[in-house]
Amino acid sequence: KQEVTQIPAALSVPEGENLVLNCSFTDSAIYNLQWFRQDPGKGLTSLLLIQSSQREQTSGRLNASLDKSSGRSTLYIAASQPGDSATYLCAVPEGGYQKVTFGTGTKLQVIP
Amino acid sequence: GAVVSQHPSWVICKSGTSVKIECRSLDFQATTMFWYRQFPKQSLMLMATSNEGSKATYEQGVEKDKFLINHASLTLSTLTVTSAHPEDSSFYICSAGDSEKLFFGSGTQLSVL
Numbered sequence: 001k002q003e004v005t006q007i008p009a010a011l012s013v014p015e016g017e018n019l020v021l022n023c024s025f026t027d028s029a030i031y032n033l034q035w036f037r038q039d040p041g042k043g044l045t046s047l048l049l050i051q052s053s054q055r056e057q058t059s060g061r062l063n064a065s066l067d068k069s070s071g072r073s074t075l076y077i078a079a080s081q082p083g084d085s086a087t088y089l090c091a092v093p094e095g096g097y098q099k100v101t102f103g104t105g106t107k108l109q110v111i112p
Numbered sequence: 113g114a115v116v117s118q119h120p121s122w123v124i125c126k127s128g129t130s131v132k133i134e135c136r137s138l139d140f141q142a143t144t145m146f147w148y149r150q151f152p153k154q155s156l157m158l159m160a161t162s163n164e165g166s167k168a169t170y171e172q173g174v175e176k177d178k179f180l181i182n183h184a185s186l187t188l189s190t191l192t193v194t195s196a197h198p199e200d201s202s203f204y205i206c207s208a209g210d211s212e213k214l215f216f217g218s219g220t221q222l223s224v225l
Contacts, residue, residue: 098208
C-alpha cells in the first residue's frame, strides 16, 4: 500500500523567503503526482500536476520536481507571500490515476 | 476546465439524523467518483469508490451501512451519513476524473451536535 509522507509538517517563514516542501512516497510506480493547496475549511486547489515521464513543472512562483526512482517530489515556492499561507498536500495515484493517496500535509505560514 | 460541484458546503445537524451530500461532475461524465474524509489536523483519507450503476467499494474500516453511497447517473454521486453522531463530524470531499485529470469538489464541513 502506498504511503505518502510530507516534511516538514509545519513551516513558518518571513515574507519574501524561498522555501521547499518535501513529499516522499513508498511505491515509485506512479502514474503522476499532484500538488494541492488547501485553505482552512475549504476544498482543494490544484497547483501542479507532474506526469511520471516529467521531471518538473512550473507555474508562476511554484516549481515542482519529481524523482520517481528515489520516491521524492519537492515543491519550491519562490518569494513567498502571506497569501501563500495554507496547507500543501501532495497526492499520488494508487492503482490508476483517479484514486489517490494524499500526503500528510505541510502547514505553511508566511509572516508579513 | 472540468468542474466538480459539491453541495452543501457545510451542514449542522442533530445527532441521529441523516445527512446527504451531493457531488456532481458538471461538464463531463464520471463512471467513478471518490469520497474522502478529513478529520481536524489530519490528511484526507479515502472512504469509498463510487461506481455508476453498481455498488460502491469501501475502504477498510469504513462502515458501508453508515455511509450510503449512490451513483445513479454518470454525473451524480451522493453520500448519505445515516444516524450521524458527533464522531462523524468531519470534512468530506469528493473527486472525479475525466480522461486526463482529477478534479475535486469544494468539500462539505459536517458538524453533528
